[in-house]
Amino acid sequence: MKYVRVAFITLLAGVLVVLPLYVESTYALHMMILIFINVLVGSSWNILGGYTGQYSVGHAAYFGIGAYTTMILMQFKQVAPWWGVWAGCGMALAIAIVIGWICFRLRGPYFVLASIAVAEIFRVSALNVKNLTNGAEGILVTEVPPLKFGGTVITDWSTKVPFYYTGLAFVFVIIVVSALVYRSKLGYYFQAIREDQDAAHSLGINPTLYKNTALAISAVFTSLAGSLYGVYVGFIDPSTVLQLDLSVQIVMICIIGGIGTIAGPVVGAALLVPLSEALRSNAITDALIKAGVVNAESKVGAFLKENLAHAHVLIYGILVVIVILFMPEGVIGFFRKGIGRRWQRS
Amino acid sequence: MQSLISGILIGGVYALIGIGLTMIFGVMRVINFAHGELLMVGMYVTYYLFTLAHVDPFLSIFVVGPVLFLFGALLQKVFINRVLNALPQNQILLTIGLGLIMSNSIMLAFTSDYKILTTKYSSSSVTWGGISISSPLVISFAITCAITAALYWFLLKTDTGQAIRATAQDREAARLMGINVRWMSILAFGLGSALAGTAGALISPTYYIFPQVGSVFTLKAFVITVLGGMGSVIGATLGGVLIGIAESVGGVYFGSGWKEVVVFVLFLLVLLFKPSGLLGKSRT
Numbered sequence: 001m002k003y004v005r006v007a008f009i010t011l012l013a014g015v016l017v018v019l020p021l022y023v024e025s026t027y028a029l030h031m032m033i034l035i036f037i038n039v040l041v042g043s044s045w046n047i048l049g050g051y052t053g054q055y056s057v058g059h060a061a062y063f064g065i066g067a068y069t070t071m072i073l074m075q076f077k078q079v080a081p082w083w084g085v086w087a088g089c090g091m092a093l094a095i096a097i098v099i100g101w102i103c104f105r106l107r108g109p110y111f112v113l114a115s116i117a118v119a120e121i122f123r124v125s126a127l128n129v130k131n132l133t134n135g136a137e138g139i140l141v142t143e144v145p146p147l148k149f150g151g152t153v154i155t156d157w158s159t160k161v162p163f164y165y166t167g168l169a170f171v172f173v174i175i176v177v178s179a180l181v182y183r184s185k186l187g188y189y190f191q192a193i194r195e196d197q198d199a200a201h202s203l204g205i206n207p208t209l210y211k212n213t214a215l216a217i218s219a220v221f222t223s224l225a226g227s228l229y230g231v232y233v234g235f236i237d238p239s240t241v242l243q244l245d246l247s248v249q250i251v252m253i254c255i256i257g258g259i260g261t262i263a264g265p266v267v268g269a270a271l272l273v274p275l276s277e278a279l280r281s282n283a284i285t286d287a288l289i290k291a292g293v294v295n296a297e298s299k300v301g302a303f304l305k306e307n308l309a310h311a312h313v314l315i316y317g318i319l320v321v322i323v324i325l326f327m328p329e330g331v332i333g334f335f336r337k338g339i340g341r342r343w344q345r346s
Numbered sequence: 347m348q349s350l351i352s353g354i355l356i357g358g359v360y361a362l363i364g365i366g367l368t369m370i371f372g373v374m375r376v377i378n379f380a381h382g383e384l385l386m387v388g389m390y391v392t393y394y395l396f397t398l399a400h401v402d403p404f405l406s407i408f409v410v411g412p413v414l415f416l417f418g419a420l421l422q423k424v425f426i427n428r429v430l431n432a433l434p435q436n437q438i439l440l441t442i443g444l445g446l447i448m449s450n451s452i453m454l455a456f457t458s459d460y461k462i463l464t465t466k467y468s469s470s471s472v473t474w475g476g477i478s479i480s481s482p483l484v485i486s487f488a489i490t491c492a493i494t495a496a497l498y499w500f501l502l503k504t505d506t507g508q509a510i511r512a513t514a515q516d517r518e519a520a521r522l523m524g525i526n527v528r529w530m531s532i533l534a535f536g537l538g539s540a541l542a543g544t545a546g547a548l549i550s551p552t553y554y555i556f557p558q559v560g561s562v563f564t565l566k567a568f569v570i571t572v573l574g575g576m577g578s579v580i581g582a583t584l585g586g587v588l589i590g591i592a593e594s595v596g597g598v599y600f601g602s603g604w605k606e607v608v609v610f611v612l613f614l615l616v617l618l619f620k621p622s623g624l625l626g627k628s629r630t
C-alpha cells in the first residue's frame with residue numbers, strides 16, 4: 001500500500017509540473033490556479049481546525065490581510081509582490097498572535113463565534129478605512145512588475161503559467177509542512193489538544209501556547225494564499241476577500257475532503273472548485289442543453305441559464321449537509337472505510 | 347435621546363430574534379447558524395403576501411409565524427435531529443450548510459435583486475415630546491412586546507412550556523419524567539423559527555429584502571444571545587435591547603459605518619470577561 005501511495009503522489013506531482021507545457025487552454029490553467037489557492041487555504045485551516053480541533057470560521061481575516069497588505073504595497077508604495085507577500089505573512093502572523101491571545105481563552109462554540117466576530121471587525125474596518133483600502137470600491141492592480149533576477153527577466157506575469165507554478169510551489173510547501181507537522185511532536189501535541197484539552201494540559205502540554213502555534217502557522221499560509229489570489233485576480237474588495245462566506249468555504253473544503261488528514265483539503269478543493277466553477281460559468285446548463293435534456297428556448301432552459309450561475313454556493317451547502325449527515329469523516333474517510341471493509345471481507 | 351429611543355425600539359425586534367436562537371440552544375444545545383436565513387425566509391413570505399395578496403406586513407405575522415413554525419419543525423425532524431449527539435462543530439456546519447441552501451434557493455427562485463416593501467406608513471413618523479420616531483418601528487415594537495409577553499406566559503404557565511424548560515434544564519431527567527424530548531425539540535425549533543420569521547416580517551417595512559440579508563442577522567442573533575447568556579430567555583430580551591441601543595448610539599458617535607464594529611467589540615469583551623453572559627449561570 002505504501003509504495004502504491006508514494007508512486008501515485010510522485011506521478012501526480014510529475015503530471016502537475018509538466019501540465020502547462022501540454023495544456024494551452026487558459027481556462028484549464030485558471031481552474032488549476034484556483035484549485036491551488038483553495039488547497040493552500042484548506043490545508044492551512046486544517047492545521048488549526050483539523051489537527052488542533054479549533055474550528056475558526058474567521059479565516060477570511062488572514063486571507064484578506066495577506067491580500068490587502070500585498071496589494072496596498074504594490075499599488076501605492078510600488079513594492080513588488082514577491083516582497084509584499086512576506087510583509088503580508090508578517091502582518092498576518094502579528095495579527096494572529098493578538099487574535100489568538102484573545103480568542104483562545106474560549107472553547108468550542110464560543111471560539112467559533114469569537115473568530116467570526118474578529119473577521120467581521122476586519123471586514124467592516126476595511127470598508128471604512130477608505131484612504132488605505134479604497135473601501136467598498138476595492139483595489140484594482142493594473143500591472144504587476146516583471147520579476148527580474150540579476151538583470152534577466154524571469155517572467156513578466158503576462159500569462160497564467162507563472163501564477164500556475166507559483167501556486168504549485170506554495171501547494172508543495174504547505175503539503176510538506178502539513179506532513180511534517182502531522183508526524184512531529186508538535187503535531188501530536190496538536191492532536192492531543194483536539195482530543196481532550198484538559199487531559200493534554202494535565203500531561204504538561206500548554207494548550208494556549210500550542211493553539212497559538214497552530215494558528216500562527218495557519219495564518220501565515222492563509223495570508224500567502226490571499227496574496228496570491230490578490231495578485232492573480234488583480235482586484236480585491238472587502239466582499240470577496242474578507243467575507244464570512246469565504247471563511248465558510250475554507251472550512252467546507254476540509255470538511256468535504258476529510259478533516260484532519262493531509263490529503264483531505266486537496267481532495268476537497270479538487271472536488272469543489274471545478275463544481276462551483278462549472279456552475280458559475282454555466283457549463284452545466286450548456287451541457288444539459290447540448291445533451292437535449294433541457295431546451296434552450298424553453299422557460300426552464302432560460303431560467304437555468306439566467307440563475308444557475310448565481311447559485312454556485314448552493315452546491316457547497318448541499319454537499320456539506322450530505323457530508324455531515326452521511327460521511328462525517330469526509331470523502332476520504334468514506335472511501336477509506338469502504339476500502340477497509342472490502343479488504344476485511346476478502 | 348432620539349437615538350436611545352430608536353435603539354430600544356429596534357432592540358425589541360432584536361430581542362425576538364435572540365429569544366428564538368436562545369430557545370433552540372437551550373433545548374438542544376445546537377447553535378443555529380441558519381437563524382438569520384429563517385428570518386430572511388420570513389421577510390420573503392411577508393413581501394410576497396404584501397405584493398400578491400396585499401396583506402399588511404404587520405398582519406402577515408399570523409401567516410408567517412405558522413409557516414415558519416412548520417418549516418422549522420421539518421428542518422429539526424429531517425436534519426438537526428440526526429446530529430444532536432455529534433460534535434458541536436459538526437452541528438454548526440450543518441446549520442451553516444442549511445442556511446446556504448436556503449439563501450441560495452431563494453436567490454434562484456427570486457433573483458438577488460434588492461426588494462423594498464413600501465407601505466402607506468413606511469416613511470411616516472410619530473412625534474412625541476420633540477422626538478420623532480418612524481411609525482413602523484413603533485408598531486413593530488408594540489407587537490414584539492405582545493409576542494414576548496405571550497411567550498413568557500407560554501413558557502412559565504402552560505404545561506408544554508414547562509416541559510420545554512425542563513428539557514432545556516436537563517434532557518435526561520426530563521425524559522425520565524415522561525416528557526417526550528424529541529417532540530419538545532421539534533416544538534422548540536419550530537417556535538424559534540417562527541420567532542425569527544416573525545421578526546423578519548416586522549422589519550420588512552424598514553429593511554432591504556435580499557437573499558443574503560440573513561447572515562447579518564445570524565451574527566446579530568449570536569451577539570444578542572451570548573450577551574444575555576446562552577439559553578436564557580430573559581437574557582436574550584435584555585441583550586436585544588442592549589444591542590439595539592449600542593448600535594444606534596454607536597452609529598451616532600462613530601458614524602454609521604462603524605456601528606457594527608462597536609457591536610462586535612462589545613461581543614468580544616463579553617465573551618472574554620463574562621462568557622456565560624450577563625444573566626447566564628457561570629459554569630464551574
